[in-house]
Amino acid sequence: MKNNVIKNRDELEKRLRELADTEYTGQIAMGAMCYSLVPEEEAEYICPKCGKATAQENFIVWAIEDIREIVEEIKSLGYDACLDEEEFCVFCGNNAKQYTDYELDYKDCESEDWDEKEKRREENRPELIFRIKLGGAAEYHVVKSNISEEYRGALEFLKGQDHYLNYYDMTESIHDNVRIIQKMLGIGLDIPVPPAPKQWWESDDGDDDDDEGEGDEEGYDDDGNGDEE
Numbered sequence: 001m002k003n004n005v006i007k008n009r010d011e012l013e014k015r016l017r018e019l020a021d022t023e024y025t026g027q028i029a030m031g032a033m034c035y036s037l038v039p040e041e042e043a044e045y046i047c048p049k050c051g052k053a054t055a056q057e058n059f060i061v062w063a064i065e066d067i068r069e070i071v072e073e074i075k076s077l078g079y080d081a082c083l084d085e086e087e088f089c090v091f092c093g094n095n096a097k098q099y100t101d102y103e104l105d106y107k108d109c110e111s112e113d114w115d116e117k118e119k120r121r122e123e124n125r126p127e128l129i130f131r132i133k134l135g136g137a138a139e140y141h142v143v144k145s146n147i148s149e150e151y152r153g154a155l156e157f158l159k160g161q162d163h164y165l166n167y168y169d170m171t172e173s174i175h176d177n178v179r180i181i182q183k184m185l186g187i188g189l190d191i192p193v194p195p196a197p198k199q200w201w202e203s204d205d206g207d208d209d210d211d212e213g214e215g216d217e218e219g220y221d222d223d224g225n226g227d228e229e
């Protein structure tokens, strides 16, 4: 395994370009298709620095546990990387944010100000900060992400793999997810990729935020080709 590990930034970029230009031909795992629906609720985030608890969202607390392990593995491969959790601890963190929007209940989802609340909550959501300096790079690449799959994709790519397992244990190829490597490692930024899929709370048009009051929010999870129902 270790002899597949490429440390040099330029060589990693070359490999990413090769993957972007070819199709994934490996096996595809379909994952386990049964999940229980767990509601979002408050959970205790325990700061690894000071050991104190801060209220955060349960899904993010679980994701952090995965992401910590993934970043440790990246470091164990010999990469100069670290995970910064400073936004999560209100006791010792800089810019710490706490999960406070408990009033956001799904029974409210048809209320007038639902979108506003959701947006405010997104803005107040703390994020993990990942830093990595690849061989030959002058500076650290710094990126914010709470999405364990993105870290997993970066780890597998750094291990010399061309695929990784997503949140549902389904195979994702690096070939088709070059965007994630660009984001997490800051390499191959000129490789053309499809736009990132929109999160469901994001509006159609990302370039301003004064598109309120239209009332019709259907179709915001479409594939971006702009057709109107």
Ligand SMILES: [Zn+2]
Residues within 6 Å of the ligand: 047, 048, 049, 050, 051, 052, 089, 090, 091, 092, 093
């Ligand atoms: Zn702390």
